């Protein structure tokens with residue numbers, strides 16, 4: 001489940017300046033489609049429309065055939081997991097931050113998710129493992145560590161659909177590679193929309209869509225796009 005269908009999606013923040021000018025593509029259930037393109041091309045806007053952060057003005061976006069406009073934001077949030085560009089964490093324990101997406105999860109589930117996101121070692125850095133991460137106690141997290149907490153949260157929530165919005169763009173190359181491998185684990189067999197600015201970060205995607213000026217400029221696999229460039 002979790003098949004996505006974008007049909008002739010049009011959107012403008014300002015009616016004078018259309019951002020998306022008729023975008024159509026599918027993300028078959030369990031597959032990964034990457035949207036790449038220069039900054040300002042409308043990539044993040046596309047993901048915000050799926051999440052109903054904004055509503056599309058023309059065309060349709062469906063999940064398993066159901067129009068997202070007929071789905072409440074609450075239920076959308078339960079089926080879509082988002083690993084954003086810059087993760088904002090709650091000023092609370094590591095466990096709280098991971099637990100947040102799925103309050104019914106057990107502590108063992110939380111630890112398993114932390115393990116899968118490769119932050120077990122990072123938990124060990126904390127006295128008792130569950131000390132306050134930020135604030136007075138002052139454990140400071142790097143961008144990469146925060147991303148891993150976001151990934152652990154998403155693993156725990158286990159949504160059928162994932163949006164990875166330039167999830168590694170703020171990181172240095174080494175951290176980016178580490179996070180990328182954690183993300184590959186989360187996105188395996190899950191319907192995944194990856195927003196990226198470089199082709200090199202989406203080599204494994206089933207399809208890559210190149211967005212330019214609000215339109216699809218090119219599409220194909222990594223190999224076919226490299227061959228044609």
Ligand code: ADP
Nearest residue numbers: 013014019037038039040041042043044045046
């Ligand atoms: P990308 O993710 O490809 O960098 P975005 O989808 O973030 O592009 O933005 C596409 C265009 O829409 C940009 O020109 C940006 O300035 C504009 N834009 C983004 N968000 C807003 C907003 N909330 N209000 C008005 N314009 C916006």
Ligand code: ADP
Nearest residue numbers: 089134135139140141142143144146170171172
């Ligand atoms: P990095 O440069 O390692 O990618 P960031 O740019 O995200 O990390 O953050 C820069 C620095 O700000 C971190 O190394 C950390 O010391 C501090 N920092 C990050 N997040 C927080 C936070 N939530 N609370 C307090 N300090 C933080």
